Amino acid sequence: xxxxxxxxxxxxxxxxxxxxxxxxxxxxxxxFLLPAIVLFxxxxxxxxxxxxxxxxxxxNGFGGLPTDFIGLDNFTRLFSSEIFVQDMWHLVxxxxxxxxxxxxxxxxxxxxxxxRMRGRAIYRMVFFAPYVLSEVITGVxxxxxxxxxxxxxxxxxxxxxxxxxxxxxxDTVLPSLFLVMTWKYFGFHMMIYLAGxxxxxxxxxxxxxxxxxxxxxxFRYVTLPLLGPTIRISVFLSVIxxxxxxxxxxxLTGGGPSHASETMAVTMMDWGFKxxxxxxxSAISVVxxxxxxxxxxxxxxFVMRRDLEGxxxxxGGRP
Amino acid sequence: xxxxxxxxSPRRGTLPLHAIALVVGxxxxxxxxxxxxxxxxxxxxxxxxxxxxxxxxxxxxxxDVLASGSFWLQLWNSTFxxxxxxxxxxxxxxxxxxxxxxxxxxxxxxxxxxxxxxLMFPFAVAILPIFVLLRTFGLLDNPLGVILTQAxxxxxxxxxxLRGFFRSIPGEIEEAATIDGxxxxxxxWRILLPMARPAIATVSVLAIVGSWNNFxxxxxxxxxxxxxxxxxxxxxxxGQYASDTAxxxxxxxxxxxxxxxxxxxxxxxxxxxxxxxATKG
Numbered sequence: 001x002x003x004x005x006x007x008x009x010x011x012x013x014x015x016x017x018x019x020x021x022x023x024x025x026x027x028x029x030x031x032f033l034l035p036a037i038v039l040f041x042x043x044x045x046x047x048x049x050x051x052x053x054x055x056x057x058x059x060n061g062f063g064g065l066p067t068d069f070i071g072l073d074n075f076t077r078l079f080s081s082e083i084f085v086q087d088m089w090h091l092v093x094x095x096x097x098x099x100x101x102x103x104x105x106x107x108x109x110x111x112x113x114x115x116r117m118r119g120r121a122i123y124r125m126v127f128f129a130p131y132v133l134s135e136v137i138t139g140v141x142x143x144x145x146x147x148x149x150x151x152x153x154x155x156x157x158x159x160x161x162x163x164x165x166x167x168x169x170x171d172t173v174l175p176s177l178f179l180v181m182t183w184k185y186f187g188f189h190m191m192i193y194l195a196g197x198x199x200x201x202x203x204x205x206x207x208x209x210x211x212x213x214x215x216x217x218x219f220r221y222v223t224l225p226l227l228g229p230t231i232r233i234s235v236f237l238s239v240i241x242x243x244x245x246x247x248x249x250x251x252l253t254g255g256g257p258s259h260a261s262e263t264m265a266v267t268m269m270d271w272g273f274k275x276x277x278x279x280x281x282s283a284i285s286v287v288x289x290x291x292x293x294x295x296x297x298x299x300x301x302f303v304m305r306r307d308l309e310g311x312x313x314x315x316g317g318r319p
Numbered sequence: 320x321x322x323x324x325x326x327x328s329p330r331r332g333t334l335p336l337h338a339i340a341l342v343v344g345x346x347x348x349x350x351x352x353x354x355x356x357x358x359x360x361x362x363x364x365x366x367x368x369x370x371x372x373x374x375x376x377x378x379x380x381x382x383d384v385l386a387s388g389s390f391w392l393q394l395w396n397s398t399f400x401x402x403x404x405x406x407x408x409x410x411x412x413x414x415x416x417x418x419x420x421x422x423x424x425x426x427x428x429x430x431x432x433x434x435x436x437x438l439m440f441p442f443a444v445a446i447l448p449i450f451v452l453l454r455t456f457g458l459l460d461n462p463l464g465v466i467l468t469q470a471x472x473x474x475x476x477x478x479x480x481l482r483g484f485f486r487s488i489p490g491e492i493e494e495a496a497t498i499d500g501x502x503x504x505x506x507x508w509r510i511l512l513p514m515a516r517p518a519i520a521t522v523s524v525l526a527i528v529g530s531w532n533n534f535x536x537x538x539x540x541x542x543x544x545x546x547x548x549x550x551x552x553x554x555x556x557x558g559q560y561a562s563d564t565a566x567x568x569x570x571x572x573x574x575x576x577x578x579x580x581x582x583x584x585x586x587x588x589x590x591x592x593x594x595x596x597a598t599k600g
Contacts, residue, residue, distance in 0.1 A: 028503045029418050036415035036474055037430065040437065043471035047448035048440055054448065061451055109343060117333045123340050126347055128590055132582045133575060134532035136550035140557050141571055144564055145350055150366040152353050183347065191594050233598050244443045247534045251554060265443045265535075272447045273539060285444040292441055 048289070054282040061278035074283035084284070087264045090174060091242060097178045098238045103231070106186045110193035111219065124194070128187035135184070139251025142180045143167065167253050170260035177252060177261050184248070185241075189234045196230030197223065232304050236296075243292050264288050351575070358569030365565055380569035390573065392545065393552035397531055397577075400462050400469075400548060405526040407470040409519060412477035417507050419478065420485035421493065431482075437475035443535065450539050464540045465548075469530050476596060477522045484518035485511060524585070524592030531578065549574050 050065075055074055059066035078084050109127065113120045130138060145152045146166035154163045166176045200223060208218045246265035249255060255262030255270065264284055272281030357365050358380050359373045368374070384390050419431050449468055450459075458464035488511065496506045512519070534550045541547055547555065553574055560566050582589055 025422070025503075026424075029422055029424055032414040032418045033430065036411040036434075036478070039411065039467065039471045040434065040474050043449065043452070043468050044437055044440055044445065044474075045433075047445035047452060050448035050451070051444055061447065109340075112336055112339060115333065115336055117336050117340070119337075120340075123344060125586055126344055129579065129582060130347065131593065132528065132578050132589060134534065134550050134578070136532075136534050136553050137571055137574055137578075140553055140567065141350055141354055143557070144567060145353065150564070152350075152369045155366070155369050183350070187347075188594065188597075191590055192598060195594060237597055240441075244441045246443055250534075268443070269446070269535075269539075273450075278447050278451070281447055285447065288441060289444045293439055296439060 051282045051285050051289075054279050055286045057279045058277075059279035059282075060276045061272070066279060068279075070279075074280050075287075077280065078283050078287065083259050083262060083267055084264070086259055087262055087267055090261065090263055093174055094178060094181070094242050094245070095239055097175075098181070098242060099235055102178075102182045102186055103189055103234060103238065105182070106189035106234075107193050107227075107231070109186070110190045110197060111223070113190070114194060114197050124191070128191055130184045131188045133184070135247035136251055138180060138184050139248050142183070143252050146176055146180075167261075168257060170257050173253060173257065173261040177249065180248060180252065185238075189238070192230055192234050193227065196227050200226045229304075236299055236304070239295060239299075240292055243288060243295070351572075354568040355572050357565055358572050360565050362563060362565050377565070380566045381573065383566070384570050384573055389544065389547075389552060390570070393547050393549045394577070396462070396546060397548040397550075400465055400537075401527050401530040403462070404466050404469045404473070404530040405523050407466060408473040408477055408526045409522055411470065412474055412522065413481055413512065413515075413519070414507075415474070416478045416481035416485055417511060420482045431478075434475045434478050437472075438479075440472075442472050446535060446539060449536075453540060459540055460543050460546050461540075462546065465533070465536050468536055468540075469526075469533065473526050473529065476525065480522050480596070481515065481518055484515050488514055520588050521592040521595055524588055525596040527581075528578075528589070528593065 054066050056069060056071060057066035058068040058070050058073075113123055113127075148154065148163075148165045148168045151166070153166065157163055164172055164176075167173050204222055204226070205218055208222045213221070244265055245263045246269070249261055249263050249266050250269070253261045255266040264287065268281045268284040268288070270281075271277045271284070353369060356371075356373060357369070359376045359378065360368070361375075361377055364374060415434075419427060453459055453464040453468070456464075458467075492510060493506055496510055501509070532550065533548075534554075537546075537548045537551050538554075541551060544555075553570060556570050557567050
């Protein structure tokens with residue numbers, strides 16, 4: 001890639017005098033650092049600040065910065081809005097399902113594929129593959145499969161005399177969404193667990209087995225505790241991802257039917273782009289940000305602290 | 320990861336394991352196989368015979384998509400944006416990471432903390448102001464609008480990973496290079512970057528996959544069909560041919576080919592890059 005072309009020929013310059021060299025050092029630092037800092041300030045930091053600022057205004061997104069200051073009205077309106085309260089409930093449901101269903105499932109499959117068995121490399125490759133596909137491909141594919149009328153899922157289930165409205169019924173839309181999320185993401189968590197499991201010295205597992213521990217006891221009292229840091233990371237990623245969940249929902253249901261699968265990000269896009277209430281939508285984005293931040297700080301302070309101080313496995317190590 | 324430890328023949332009693340793995344495998348594979356075969360069927364056959372092989376292999380669904388200019392245009396747009404995003408992200412991050420790793424100067428920790436804090440800024444939060452900003456600069460419906468934004472949000476993680484790697488390269492090498500007359504840039508370009516190839520592979524994978532699959536940003540930036548990337552094209556195609564399921568399935572399969580092909584070729588890099596990238600964040 002980058003190594004094929006030759007750099008400019010700067011080699012033969014004589015060693016500069018100390019004062020010039022010191023100035024040269026600062027020039028180097030500035031030249032190397034500035035492009036990244038400028039881009040970062042303009043497109044990451046400034047928009048964040050503007051979002052926080054705009055959340056205090058009534059603003060349609062046009063005509064320079066907002067001027068119609070309304071204090072915290074957007075937030076009071078937000079928290080008394082039924083849709084937004086539902087959004088938070090959906091977040092709780094999806095996070096709980098992820099932690100108590102998807103992650104244990106991923107862990108079980110990882111432990112399975114850690115065994116010596118024929119074809120495990122292929123299984124791993126196949127299970128991880130959906131993670132590489134885009135959310136849009138996944139979403140469109142499953143919107144066809146789960147279509148209540150002629151979708152493949154109902155045709156299969158009708159053999160057993162069972163059918164579902166899947167994404168079209170407010171009662172089944174969240175479980176259906178969760179099913180698609182599991183299809184797409186469990187392989188990712190599985191890979192993290194596999195890597196974590198590989199970092200556990202086999203001597204520990206063997207020692208337990210020599211002492212007479214059964215397969216389950218070995219897992220429960222040796223493997224699982226040693227996987228702790230890995231599991232805590234995977235829970236962390238899962239929660240942060242779910243707070244910002246957008247693409248899949250937008251494609252699968254658009255938040256419907258009657259807001260039954262709406263997430264905060266979907267509500268925000270709805271108000272920001274379809275109804276041009278950018279101030280109100282910014283308030284939603286501020287809540288998302290604060291939620292992520294508070295969760296991250298709290299989680300790292302109280303849950304992952306042990307891992308950051310150096311645990312048996314290295315997955316918890318932060319740079 | 321590698322099957323090298325598999326030398327011993329599989330133990331007996333792996334049959335239940337295989338049964339479970341096969342069930343999970345079916346759950347993963349069936350949707351894709353359904354789409355692949357469905358693309359070769361008439362719509363009328365699709366509802367009566369979802370799994371079987373097509374009675375007659377209808378190739379029109381696939382060939383129509385391949386013959387349409389819009390699929391190739393979207394493929395090109397996605398590729399162009401992914402490549403430029405990756406080069407830009409990695410180049411700017413490498414320069415900054417080099418300074419963070421090998422120079423001591425006032426304000427270094429401040430700037431580095433600023434970037435690490437950037438990890439905590441979810442992209443969705445900034446989308447509205449970014450849209451307003453890009454509109455102000457006239458970058459809507461311009462690939463640069465997506466490229467620059469993706470690069471900016473890719474900087475924190477890329478800088479952190481590369482800085483960690485650059486710091487692990489011993490100072491003696493830099494001293495030796497300097498004594499031989501190497502400038503800081505010369506050292507960076509000829510010695511540090513080639514040595515950092517594994518780390519650069521990791522961050523490149525993250526940037527490419529992130530850009531390739533990005534939906535939210537192109538959705539708000541691109542309104543004209545000529546600028547659409549594949550995800551936008553797929554979404555639009557589904558809306559346009561809502562009742563023509565077989566044709567949408569064919570489009571989906573063709574849109575999967577680049578990503579799955581890349582995955583098949585560079586599986587280890589992809590798995591390593593995506594998991595390491597996420598867990599280091």
